[in-house]
Amino acid sequence: MKKLVIGNDHVAVDMKNELKAYLEEKGYEVINVGTDSSESFNYPISGYKAAKMVASGEVDGGILICGTGVGISLAANKVKGIRACVCSEPFSAKLSKQHNNSNMIAFGARVIGIEMAKMIVDEWLNAEFMGGRHQNRVDMIMEIEETQGLGAVDGE
Numbered sequence: 001m002k003k004l005v006i007g008n009d010h011v012a013v014d015m016k017n018e019l020k021a022y023l024e025e026k027g028y029e030v031i032n033v034g035t036d037s038s039e040s041f042n043y044p045i046s047g048y049k050a051a052k053m054v055a056s057g058e059v060d061g062g063i064l065i066c067g068t069g070v071g072i073s074l075a076a077n078k079v080k081g082i083r084a085c086v087c088s089e090p091f092s093a094k095l096s097k098q099h100n101n102s103n104m105i106a107f108g109a110r111v112i113g114i115e116m117a118k119m120i121v122d123e124w125l126n127a128e129f130m131g132g133r134h135q136n137r138v139d140m141i142m143e144i145e146e147t148q149g150l151g152a153v154d155g156e
């Protein structure tokens with residue numbers, strides 16, 4: 001993962017800027033689709049823009065930040081192909097990639113500090129999807145998204 005997108009609302013401008021600089025220093029290209037102003041900003045806009053870039057393959061992954069990480073991840077998860085996970089600590093972030101093949105990570109600028117955010121992003125970027133039995137489960141999640149059904153339950 002070398003090319004990332006980052007999206008945020010007005011609550012998370014400082015955290016976005018610090019994380020972007022941190023990742024660029026590590027050699028990542030980081031595209032900013034969030035607001036750079038402290039004026040009230042509707043997080044679905046940046047959540048959607050970032051998610052579209054991940055879903056299209058234009059970038060390798062995405063980072064979403066609002067007050068809690070919840071609203072912006074809900075918006076992103078409405079885009080087909082997105083698995084955005086809200087994680088407030090590194091363990092869940094790592095497992096979200098290893099088991100759930102998350103392609104976006106989200107957290108809240110009102111919930112965690114910048115050092116925790118860096119740790120979360122590092123763990124997530126360094127983790128690899130494990131496949132195997134987890135692939136089957138991720139496929140089931142994507143089947144629900146694709147068909148609004150689940151053969152294993154509905155018997156289709």
Ligand code: RB5
Nearest residue numbers: 011066067068070071072
């Ligand atoms: C903005 O006040 C706040 O609702 C937003 O940042 C986020 O926490 C929503 O989930």
